Amino acid sequence: MTLQIETVPCLSDNYAFLAHDPDTGDTAVIDVPEAAPILKALADKGWTATQVLLTHHHADHVQGLDEILAKHDAKVVGAAADAHRLPPLDTAVKEGETIKIGNESGEVIDVSGHTVGHIAFHFPSSKVAFTADSLMALGCGRVFEGTMPQMWESLQKLAALPGDTTICSGHEYTAANARFALTIDPDNPRLISRSEAIETARANGQPTVPSTLAEELATNPFLRAGDARVQDHLGMSGANPAEVFAEIRTRKDNF
Template sequence: MHHLGPLTVHQFPCLQDNYGFLVRDEASGKVATIDTPEAARIEAEAEKLGWGIDLILNTHWHLDHIGGNAPLKERFGAEIVAPEGEGDKIPGADRRILGGDHVMLGETRLDVIAVPGHTLGHIAYHAPEAKLAFVGDTLFSLGCGRMFEGDKAGFWASLQKLRALPEETTIFCAHEYTKANAAFAMSVDAGNEALKARTAEVARLREEGTPTVPVALAEEKKANPFLRADDPALAASLGLSGAPAEDVFAELRSRKDSF
Protein backbone atom coordinates (compact mmCIF):
# COMPACT_ATOMS: atom_id res chain seq x y z
CA MET A 1 0.00 0.00 0.00
CA HIS A 2 1.37 3.40 -1.01
CA HIS A 3 0.23 6.46 0.98
CA LEU A 4 0.92 9.58 -1.09
CA GLY A 5 -0.61 12.76 0.26
CA PRO A 6 -4.37 12.69 -0.26
CA LEU A 7 -4.31 9.35 -2.11
CA THR A 8 -3.75 5.76 -1.10
CA VAL A 9 -2.69 3.38 -3.90
CA HIS A 10 -3.15 -0.37 -3.55
CA GLN A 11 -1.04 -2.16 -6.16
CA PHE A 12 -1.26 -5.87 -7.04
CA PRO A 13 -0.25 -8.18 -9.90
CA CYS A 14 -2.72 -9.12 -12.63
CA LEU A 15 -2.51 -11.45 -15.63
CA GLN A 16 1.07 -12.38 -16.52
CA ASP A 17 2.93 -9.14 -15.84
CA ASN A 18 0.36 -6.33 -15.49
CA TYR A 19 -0.26 -4.36 -12.33
CA GLY A 20 -3.67 -3.39 -11.02
CA PHE A 21 -4.06 -0.10 -9.13
CA LEU A 22 -6.91 0.80 -6.81
CA VAL A 23 -6.66 4.46 -5.83
CA ARG A 24 -8.58 5.89 -2.87
CA ASP A 25 -9.14 9.57 -2.14
CA GLU A 26 -8.88 9.63 1.64
CA ALA A 27 -10.99 12.76 2.08
CA SER A 28 -14.06 11.33 0.38
CA GLY A 29 -13.49 7.57 0.28
CA LYS A 30 -14.00 7.56 -3.48
CA VAL A 31 -12.03 4.86 -5.33
CA ALA A 32 -10.80 4.49 -8.90
CA THR A 33 -9.23 1.58 -10.70
CA ILE A 34 -6.57 2.57 -13.20
CA ASP A 35 -7.42 0.31 -16.16
CA THR A 36 -9.00 -3.11 -15.69
CA PRO A 37 -6.53 -5.84 -16.62
CA GLU A 38 -8.29 -8.62 -14.69
CA ALA A 39 -11.83 -8.05 -13.41
CA ALA A 40 -11.98 -10.94 -10.94
CA ARG A 41 -8.69 -9.99 -9.29
CA ILE A 42 -9.60 -6.30 -9.09
CA GLU A 43 -13.00 -7.13 -7.59
CA ALA A 44 -11.42 -9.46 -5.04
CA GLU A 45 -8.85 -6.84 -3.99
CA ALA A 46 -11.51 -4.15 -3.62
CA GLU A 47 -13.70 -6.43 -1.53
CA LYS A 48 -10.75 -7.47 0.64
CA LEU A 49 -10.18 -3.79 1.46
CA GLY A 50 -13.87 -3.02 1.87
CA TRP A 51 -13.66 -0.52 -0.99
CA GLY A 52 -16.14 0.16 -3.76
CA ILE A 53 -15.08 1.30 -7.21
CA ASP A 54 -16.50 4.63 -8.34
CA LEU A 55 -14.38 5.32 -11.43
CA ILE A 56 -12.66 3.22 -14.08
CA LEU A 57 -9.88 5.38 -15.51
CA ASN A 58 -8.61 3.94 -18.78
CA THR A 59 -5.26 4.91 -20.29
CA HIS A 60 -5.62 3.22 -23.70
CA TRP A 61 -7.62 0.64 -25.59
CA HIS A 62 -5.50 -2.53 -25.41
CA LEU A 63 -7.40 -5.50 -23.99
CA ASP A 64 -5.11 -5.98 -20.99
CA HIS A 65 -6.17 -2.47 -19.91
CA ILE A 66 -9.93 -2.49 -20.62
CA GLY A 67 -10.83 -6.18 -20.44
CA GLY A 68 -12.54 -5.85 -17.07
CA ASN A 69 -14.47 -2.65 -17.79
CA ALA A 70 -17.91 -4.19 -18.32
CA PRO A 71 -18.01 -6.63 -15.38
CA LEU A 72 -16.59 -4.07 -12.96
CA LYS A 73 -19.08 -1.46 -14.10
CA GLU A 74 -21.87 -3.97 -13.58
CA ARG A 75 -20.60 -5.08 -10.18
CA PHE A 76 -19.80 -1.66 -8.68
CA GLY A 77 -21.76 0.83 -10.79
CA ALA A 78 -18.45 2.46 -11.73
CA GLU A 79 -18.28 5.23 -14.30
CA ILE A 80 -15.96 4.40 -17.23
CA VAL A 81 -13.72 7.33 -18.15
CA ALA A 82 -11.82 6.78 -21.40
CA PRO A 83 -9.54 8.75 -23.73
CA GLU A 84 -11.40 10.50 -26.52
CA GLY A 85 -8.50 9.78 -28.86
CA GLU A 86 -9.18 6.03 -28.77
CA GLY A 87 -12.47 6.52 -30.59
CA ASP A 88 -14.84 3.57 -30.27
CA LYS A 89 -12.12 1.10 -29.26
CA ILE A 90 -13.24 1.32 -25.62
CA PRO A 91 -16.89 0.26 -25.58
CA GLY A 92 -19.24 1.43 -22.87
CA ALA A 93 -17.37 4.62 -21.99
CA ASP A 94 -19.53 6.98 -19.97
CA ARG A 95 -17.17 9.95 -20.31
CA ARG A 96 -14.44 10.71 -22.84
CA ILE A 97 -11.53 12.97 -22.02
CA LEU A 98 -8.56 14.61 -23.74
CA GLY A 99 -5.17 15.90 -22.71
CA GLY A 100 -5.65 19.15 -20.80
CA ASP A 101 -8.84 17.90 -19.14
CA HIS A 102 -9.00 16.79 -15.53
CA VAL A 103 -10.89 14.19 -13.52
CA MET A 104 -11.87 14.58 -9.89
CA LEU A 105 -11.48 11.52 -7.69
CA GLY A 106 -13.41 12.76 -4.70
CA GLU A 107 -11.50 15.89 -3.70
CA THR A 108 -8.29 15.05 -5.57
CA ARG A 109 -7.65 16.40 -9.04
CA LEU A 110 -6.12 14.16 -11.71
CA ASP A 111 -4.76 16.09 -14.68
CA VAL A 112 -4.97 14.31 -18.04
CA ILE A 113 -1.84 14.30 -20.20
CA ALA A 114 -1.96 13.26 -23.86
CA VAL A 115 0.92 10.84 -24.43
CA PRO A 116 0.46 9.28 -27.89
CA GLY A 117 2.99 6.77 -29.18
CA HIS A 118 2.15 3.33 -27.86
CA THR A 119 -1.37 4.06 -29.12
CA LEU A 120 -2.58 7.26 -30.74
CA GLY A 121 -4.99 8.25 -27.98
CA HIS A 122 -2.99 7.12 -24.94
CA ILE A 123 -3.32 9.33 -21.87
CA ALA A 124 -1.67 9.53 -18.46
CA TYR A 125 -3.20 10.69 -15.17
CA HIS A 126 -1.16 13.05 -12.99
CA ALA A 127 -2.18 13.96 -9.44
CA PRO A 128 -0.07 17.03 -8.52
CA GLU A 129 -1.16 17.05 -4.85
CA ALA A 130 -0.22 13.40 -4.41
CA LYS A 131 2.91 13.80 -6.55
CA LEU A 132 2.16 10.71 -8.62
CA ALA A 133 1.34 9.75 -12.19
CA PHE A 134 -0.22 6.69 -13.77
CA VAL A 135 1.45 6.38 -17.16
CA GLY A 136 -0.02 3.16 -18.58
CA ASP A 137 2.23 1.67 -21.25
CA THR A 138 3.92 4.92 -22.31
CA LEU A 139 6.79 4.83 -19.82
CA PHE A 140 8.25 1.85 -17.99
CA SER A 141 11.09 1.78 -15.53
CA LEU A 142 14.22 1.77 -17.73
CA GLY A 143 12.06 1.51 -20.84
CA CYS A 144 9.01 2.67 -22.75
CA GLY A 145 6.12 1.05 -24.58
CA ARG A 146 6.32 -0.35 -28.08
CA MET A 147 5.47 2.18 -30.77
CA PHE A 148 2.41 0.38 -32.16
CA GLU A 149 0.44 3.35 -33.53
CA GLY A 150 2.41 6.54 -33.05
CA ASP A 151 5.47 8.01 -34.74
CA LYS A 152 8.91 8.81 -33.38
CA ALA A 153 8.37 12.56 -33.05
CA GLY A 154 5.07 12.14 -31.23
CA PHE A 155 6.32 9.43 -28.90
CA TRP A 156 9.45 11.39 -28.02
CA ALA A 157 7.28 14.45 -27.32
CA SER A 158 5.13 12.32 -25.01
CA LEU A 159 8.17 11.12 -23.08
CA GLN A 160 9.37 14.71 -22.76
CA LYS A 161 6.01 15.66 -21.20
CA LEU A 162 6.40 12.95 -18.56
CA ARG A 163 10.05 13.84 -18.01
CA ALA A 164 8.99 17.45 -17.37
CA LEU A 165 6.77 16.52 -14.41
CA PRO A 166 8.14 17.52 -11.00
CA GLU A 167 11.17 15.42 -10.08
CA GLU A 168 9.51 14.18 -6.89
CA THR A 169 6.72 12.53 -8.93
CA THR A 170 6.20 8.83 -8.28
CA ILE A 171 5.63 6.95 -11.54
CA PHE A 172 3.24 4.01 -11.61
CA CYS A 173 3.86 1.92 -14.75
CA ALA A 174 1.41 -0.75 -15.86
CA HIS A 175 3.80 -3.71 -16.27
CA GLU A 176 6.66 -5.46 -14.49
CA TYR A 177 9.17 -5.21 -17.35
CA THR A 178 12.10 -3.67 -15.50
CA LYS A 179 14.52 -6.61 -15.43
CA ALA A 180 14.34 -7.07 -19.22
CA ASN A 181 14.50 -3.31 -19.74
CA ALA A 182 17.63 -3.12 -17.59
CA ALA A 183 19.40 -5.71 -19.73
CA PHE A 184 18.70 -3.68 -22.87
CA ALA A 185 19.59 -0.35 -21.25
CA MET A 186 22.96 -1.74 -20.16
CA SER A 187 23.62 -2.80 -23.76
CA VAL A 188 23.47 0.80 -24.95
CA ASP A 189 24.50 2.80 -21.86
CA ALA A 190 26.79 0.56 -19.82
CA GLY A 191 28.86 3.43 -18.43
CA ASN A 192 25.89 5.09 -16.73
CA GLU A 193 26.44 4.82 -12.96
CA ALA A 194 22.78 5.48 -12.13
CA LEU A 195 21.78 2.72 -14.54
CA LYS A 196 24.28 0.30 -13.02
CA ALA A 197 22.90 0.98 -9.55
CA ARG A 198 19.28 0.60 -10.68
CA THR A 199 20.10 -2.63 -12.54
CA ALA A 200 21.62 -4.12 -9.38
CA GLU A 201 18.65 -2.95 -7.33
CA VAL A 202 16.19 -4.48 -9.81
CA ALA A 203 18.00 -7.82 -9.75
CA ARG A 204 17.76 -7.86 -5.95
CA LEU A 205 14.11 -6.85 -5.87
CA ARG A 206 13.07 -9.48 -8.41
CA GLU A 207 15.03 -12.18 -6.62
CA GLU A 208 12.97 -11.28 -3.54
CA GLY A 209 9.76 -11.28 -5.55
CA THR A 210 9.32 -7.56 -4.86
CA PRO A 211 7.83 -5.20 -7.49
CA THR A 212 10.15 -2.66 -9.15
CA VAL A 213 7.14 -0.37 -9.63
CA PRO A 214 6.49 2.40 -8.69
CA VAL A 215 9.66 4.34 -9.39
CA ALA A 216 10.82 7.88 -8.65
CA LEU A 217 10.89 10.08 -11.75
CA ALA A 218 14.11 11.73 -10.54
CA GLU A 219 15.91 8.38 -10.61
CA GLU A 220 14.33 7.33 -13.89
CA LYS A 221 15.56 10.50 -15.60
CA LYS A 222 19.13 9.51 -14.75
CA ALA A 223 18.92 5.84 -15.71
CA ASN A 224 16.31 5.33 -18.44
CA PRO A 225 17.85 5.70 -21.92
CA PHE A 226 14.45 6.44 -23.47
CA LEU A 227 14.25 9.61 -21.36
CA ARG A 228 17.77 10.60 -22.43
CA ALA A 229 17.48 10.53 -26.22
CA ASP A 230 18.68 14.15 -26.26
CA ASP A 231 21.86 13.33 -24.33
CA PRO A 232 24.83 13.77 -26.72
CA ALA A 233 26.81 11.02 -24.98
CA LEU A 234 24.03 8.50 -25.52
CA ALA A 235 23.63 9.57 -29.15
CA ALA A 236 27.38 9.10 -29.65
CA SER A 237 27.25 5.59 -28.16
CA LEU A 238 24.65 4.71 -30.81
CA GLY A 239 26.72 6.20 -33.63
CA LEU A 240 24.26 9.07 -34.01
CA SER A 241 26.26 12.11 -32.90
CA GLY A 242 24.44 15.29 -33.91
CA ALA A 243 21.22 13.48 -34.83
CA PRO A 244 17.84 14.85 -33.70
CA ALA A 245 16.64 13.39 -30.41
CA GLU A 246 13.63 11.81 -32.10
CA ASP A 247 15.99 9.82 -34.33
CA VAL A 248 17.99 8.67 -31.32
CA PHE A 249 14.74 7.64 -29.66
CA ALA A 250 13.66 5.74 -32.80
CA GLU A 251 17.00 3.90 -32.92
CA LEU A 252 16.66 2.94 -29.25
CA ARG A 253 13.12 1.70 -29.80
CA SER A 254 14.14 -0.28 -32.89
CA ARG A 255 17.03 -1.92 -31.06
CA LYS A 256 14.83 -2.77 -28.11
CA ASP A 257 12.23 -4.33 -30.40
CA SER A 258 14.79 -6.82 -31.65
CA PHE A 259 16.85 -7.19 -28.47
Protein backbone atom coordinates in the same frame (compact mmCIF):
# COMPACT_ATOMS: atom_id res chain seq x y z
CA MET B 1 -5.02 14.24 2.37
CA THR B 2 -3.28 12.73 -0.63
CA LEU B 3 -4.57 9.78 -2.57
CA GLN B 4 -3.79 6.32 -1.24
CA ILE B 5 -2.35 4.20 -4.07
CA GLU B 6 -2.46 0.41 -4.24
CA THR B 7 -0.58 -1.56 -6.90
CA VAL B 8 -2.48 -4.64 -8.10
CA PRO B 9 -0.57 -7.32 -10.06
CA CYS B 10 -2.74 -8.84 -12.80
CA LEU B 11 -2.31 -11.54 -15.46
CA SER B 12 1.34 -12.58 -15.80
CA ASP B 13 2.98 -9.15 -15.95
CA ASN B 14 0.33 -6.40 -15.88
CA TYR B 15 -0.49 -3.88 -13.20
CA ALA B 16 -3.71 -2.13 -12.29
CA PHE B 17 -3.85 0.58 -9.64
CA LEU B 18 -6.34 1.77 -7.07
CA ALA B 19 -6.40 5.45 -6.11
CA HIS B 20 -8.45 6.16 -3.01
CA ASP B 21 -9.43 9.52 -1.53
CA PRO B 22 -9.77 8.95 2.23
CA ASP B 23 -11.71 12.18 2.70
CA THR B 24 -14.61 11.19 0.46
CA GLY B 25 -14.23 7.41 0.10
CA ASP B 26 -14.06 7.70 -3.67
CA THR B 27 -11.85 5.11 -5.34
CA ALA B 28 -10.66 4.97 -8.94
CA VAL B 29 -9.41 1.83 -10.64
CA ILE B 30 -6.79 2.62 -13.27
CA ASP B 31 -6.95 0.01 -16.04
CA VAL B 32 -8.59 -3.39 -15.66
CA PRO B 33 -6.41 -6.19 -17.07
CA GLU B 34 -8.14 -8.81 -14.93
CA ALA B 35 -11.08 -8.48 -12.57
CA ALA B 36 -10.37 -11.01 -9.79
CA PRO B 37 -7.22 -9.42 -8.31
CA ILE B 38 -8.78 -5.95 -8.49
CA LEU B 39 -11.99 -7.08 -6.80
CA LYS B 40 -9.96 -8.80 -4.08
CA ALA B 41 -7.83 -5.70 -3.52
CA LEU B 42 -10.93 -3.53 -3.22
CA ALA B 43 -12.54 -5.98 -0.79
CA ASP B 44 -9.38 -6.29 1.28
CA LYS B 45 -9.20 -2.50 1.68
CA GLY B 46 -12.94 -2.10 2.18
CA TRP B 47 -13.12 0.29 -0.76
CA THR B 48 -15.86 0.73 -3.36
CA ALA B 49 -14.85 1.59 -6.92
CA THR B 50 -16.54 4.79 -8.02
CA GLN B 51 -14.56 5.30 -11.25
CA VAL B 52 -12.57 3.29 -13.76
CA LEU B 53 -9.93 5.25 -15.67
CA LEU B 54 -8.85 3.62 -18.93
CA THR B 55 -5.53 4.59 -20.51
CA HIS B 56 -5.89 2.86 -23.89
CA HIS B 57 -7.86 0.24 -25.77
CA HIS B 58 -5.59 -2.83 -25.62
CA ALA B 59 -7.35 -5.88 -24.20
CA ASP B 60 -4.86 -6.36 -21.39
CA HIS B 61 -5.94 -2.97 -20.01
CA VAL B 62 -9.74 -3.17 -20.44
CA GLN B 63 -10.86 -6.79 -20.49
CA GLY B 64 -11.79 -7.02 -16.80
CA LEU B 65 -14.19 -4.09 -16.94
CA ASP B 66 -17.53 -5.91 -17.19
CA GLU B 67 -16.80 -7.97 -14.08
CA ILE B 68 -15.82 -4.85 -12.15
CA LEU B 69 -18.99 -3.04 -13.19
CA ALA B 70 -21.10 -6.05 -12.23
CA LYS B 71 -20.05 -5.53 -8.61
CA HIS B 72 -19.28 -1.80 -8.42
CA ASP B 73 -21.37 1.08 -9.73
CA ALA B 74 -18.42 2.90 -11.22
CA LYS B 75 -18.30 5.53 -13.95
CA VAL B 76 -15.94 4.76 -16.85
CA VAL B 77 -13.54 7.45 -18.09
CA GLY B 78 -11.41 7.23 -21.23
CA ALA B 79 -10.04 9.17 -24.15
CA ALA B 80 -12.50 10.81 -26.52
CA ALA B 81 -10.10 10.01 -29.37
CA ASP B 82 -10.27 6.32 -28.46
CA ALA B 83 -13.97 6.12 -27.63
CA HIS B 84 -14.81 4.19 -30.81
CA ARG B 85 -12.78 1.18 -29.63
CA LEU B 86 -12.96 1.46 -25.85
CA PRO B 87 -15.80 0.00 -23.80
CA PRO B 88 -18.73 2.43 -23.45
CA LEU B 89 -17.60 5.57 -21.63
CA ASP B 90 -19.51 7.68 -19.16
CA THR B 91 -16.98 10.48 -19.59
CA ALA B 92 -14.77 11.04 -22.65
CA VAL B 93 -11.76 13.27 -22.01
CA LYS B 94 -8.95 14.90 -23.93
CA GLU B 95 -5.58 16.46 -23.15
CA GLY B 96 -5.67 19.36 -20.74
CA GLU B 97 -9.02 18.45 -19.22
CA THR B 98 -9.40 17.82 -15.51
CA ILE B 99 -10.78 14.78 -13.77
CA LYS B 100 -11.37 14.31 -10.05
CA ILE B 101 -10.95 11.45 -7.61
CA GLY B 102 -12.81 12.65 -4.59
CA ASN B 103 -11.41 16.06 -3.76
CA GLU B 104 -8.25 15.74 -5.83
CA SER B 105 -7.98 17.06 -9.35
CA GLY B 106 -5.89 15.39 -12.04
CA GLU B 107 -4.79 16.34 -15.52
CA VAL B 108 -5.31 14.30 -18.67
CA ILE B 109 -2.19 14.04 -20.86
CA ASP B 110 -2.22 12.75 -24.44
CA VAL B 111 0.67 10.29 -24.66
CA SER B 112 -0.02 8.81 -28.08
CA GLY B 113 2.62 6.60 -29.65
CA HIS B 114 2.12 3.09 -28.30
CA THR B 115 -1.43 3.63 -29.48
CA VAL B 116 -3.07 6.72 -30.93
CA GLY B 117 -5.36 8.02 -28.22
CA HIS B 118 -3.37 6.66 -25.27
CA ILE B 119 -3.74 8.97 -22.27
CA ALA B 120 -2.03 9.33 -18.90
CA PHE B 121 -3.42 10.82 -15.70
CA HIS B 122 -1.34 13.13 -13.48
CA PHE B 123 -2.45 14.05 -9.95
CA PRO B 124 -0.03 16.77 -8.82
CA SER B 125 -1.09 17.05 -5.18
CA SER B 126 -0.44 13.34 -4.67
CA LYS B 127 2.64 13.46 -6.91
CA VAL B 128 1.54 10.48 -8.99
CA ALA B 129 1.08 9.80 -12.71
CA PHE B 130 -0.58 6.75 -14.22
CA THR B 131 1.29 6.22 -17.48
CA ALA B 132 0.41 2.62 -18.46
CA ASP B 133 2.30 1.74 -21.67
CA SER B 134 3.78 5.16 -22.46
CA LEU B 135 6.57 5.81 -19.94
CA MET B 136 7.44 2.56 -18.20
CA ALA B 137 10.01 1.50 -15.61
CA LEU B 138 13.31 1.72 -17.55
CA GLY B 139 11.38 1.60 -20.79
CA CYS B 140 8.54 2.82 -22.95
CA GLY B 141 5.83 1.07 -24.90
CA ARG B 142 6.50 -0.28 -28.36
CA VAL B 143 5.32 2.18 -31.01
CA PHE B 144 2.47 0.20 -32.53
CA GLU B 145 0.15 2.86 -33.95
CA GLY B 146 1.83 6.23 -33.65
CA THR B 147 5.14 7.51 -34.96
CA MET B 148 8.55 7.72 -33.35
CA PRO B 149 8.44 11.55 -33.18
CA GLN B 150 4.98 11.34 -31.63
CA MET B 151 6.18 8.93 -28.95
CA TRP B 152 9.21 11.11 -28.21
CA GLU B 153 6.93 14.14 -27.83
CA SER B 154 4.70 12.18 -25.45
CA LEU B 155 7.66 11.11 -23.33
CA GLN B 156 8.87 14.71 -23.19
CA LYS B 157 5.54 15.76 -21.71
CA LEU B 158 5.96 13.21 -18.93
CA ALA B 159 9.64 14.06 -18.46
CA ALA B 160 8.61 17.64 -17.71
CA LEU B 161 6.62 16.60 -14.61
CA PRO B 162 8.24 17.13 -11.19
CA GLY B 163 11.04 14.68 -10.49
CA ASP B 164 9.38 13.35 -7.33
CA THR B 165 6.35 12.16 -9.31
CA THR B 166 5.59 8.47 -8.78
CA ILE B 167 5.26 6.75 -12.15
CA CYS B 168 2.63 4.00 -12.09
CA SER B 169 3.20 2.09 -15.32
CA GLY B 170 1.41 -0.90 -16.74
CA HIS B 171 3.80 -3.86 -16.83
CA GLU B 172 6.51 -5.77 -15.00
CA TYR B 173 9.04 -5.54 -17.84
CA THR B 174 11.75 -3.87 -15.78
CA ALA B 175 14.32 -6.67 -15.63
CA ALA B 176 14.33 -7.09 -19.41
CA ASN B 177 14.34 -3.32 -19.84
CA ALA B 178 17.38 -3.08 -17.56
CA ARG B 179 19.33 -5.60 -19.62
CA PHE B 180 18.62 -3.56 -22.73
CA ALA B 181 19.34 -0.23 -21.05
CA LEU B 182 22.85 -1.40 -20.18
CA THR B 183 23.58 -1.85 -23.90
CA ILE B 184 22.71 1.82 -24.49
CA ASP B 185 24.14 3.48 -21.39
CA PRO B 186 26.69 0.96 -20.05
CA ASP B 187 28.81 3.35 -17.99
CA ASN B 188 25.94 4.97 -16.08
CA PRO B 189 26.58 4.17 -12.39
CA ARG B 190 22.99 4.86 -11.39
CA LEU B 191 21.74 2.48 -14.06
CA ILE B 192 24.19 -0.21 -12.97
CA SER B 193 23.07 0.16 -9.36
CA ARG B 194 19.40 0.16 -10.30
CA SER B 195 19.82 -2.92 -12.47
CA GLU B 196 21.38 -4.80 -9.56
CA ALA B 197 18.51 -3.77 -7.28
CA ILE B 198 15.98 -4.91 -9.88
CA GLU B 199 17.60 -8.33 -10.11
CA THR B 200 17.42 -8.70 -6.36
CA ALA B 201 13.81 -7.55 -6.19
CA ARG B 202 12.66 -9.92 -8.90
CA ALA B 203 14.58 -12.84 -7.39
CA ASN B 204 12.60 -12.19 -4.21
CA GLY B 205 9.30 -11.89 -6.09
CA GLN B 206 9.00 -8.18 -5.42
CA PRO B 207 7.52 -5.70 -7.92
CA THR B 208 9.68 -3.01 -9.52
CA VAL B 209 6.68 -0.78 -10.30
CA PRO B 210 6.00 2.00 -9.46
CA SER B 211 9.17 4.02 -9.88
CA THR B 212 9.90 7.73 -9.65
CA LEU B 213 10.39 10.14 -12.51
CA ALA B 214 13.77 11.13 -11.07
CA GLU B 215 14.88 7.49 -11.35
CA GLU B 216 13.67 7.34 -14.94
CA LEU B 217 15.37 10.58 -15.94
CA ALA B 218 18.66 9.27 -14.55
CA THR B 219 18.51 5.73 -15.93
CA ASN B 220 15.82 5.18 -18.58
CA PRO B 221 17.49 5.26 -22.02
CA PHE B 222 14.28 6.37 -23.73
CA LEU B 223 14.36 9.62 -21.75
CA ARG B 224 18.11 10.08 -22.23
CA ALA B 225 18.28 10.46 -25.99
CA GLY B 226 19.67 13.96 -25.54
CA ASP B 227 22.44 12.87 -23.18
CA ALA B 228 25.92 13.31 -24.66
CA ARG B 229 27.21 10.00 -23.29
CA VAL B 230 24.30 8.06 -24.76
CA GLN B 231 24.67 9.79 -28.12
CA ASP B 232 28.41 9.15 -28.17
CA HIS B 233 27.94 5.46 -27.35
CA LEU B 234 25.49 5.16 -30.26
CA GLY B 235 27.77 7.05 -32.65
CA MET B 236 25.16 9.82 -32.90
CA SER B 237 26.88 12.73 -31.16
CA GLY B 238 25.04 15.98 -31.76
CA ALA B 239 22.04 14.30 -33.38
CA ASN B 240 18.47 15.45 -32.83
CA PRO B 241 17.26 13.68 -29.67
CA ALA B 242 14.11 12.54 -31.49
CA GLU B 243 16.30 10.71 -34.00
CA VAL B 244 18.36 9.18 -31.19
CA PHE B 245 15.16 8.06 -29.48
CA ALA B 246 14.01 6.38 -32.71
CA GLU B 247 17.33 4.52 -32.91
CA ILE B 248 17.04 3.37 -29.31
CA ARG B 249 13.45 2.23 -29.77
CA THR B 250 14.37 0.34 -32.96
CA ARG B 251 17.20 -1.39 -31.16
CA LYS B 252 14.85 -2.39 -28.35
CA ASP B 253 12.38 -3.79 -30.88
CA ASN B 254 15.15 -6.08 -32.14
CA PHE B 255 16.76 -6.83 -28.77
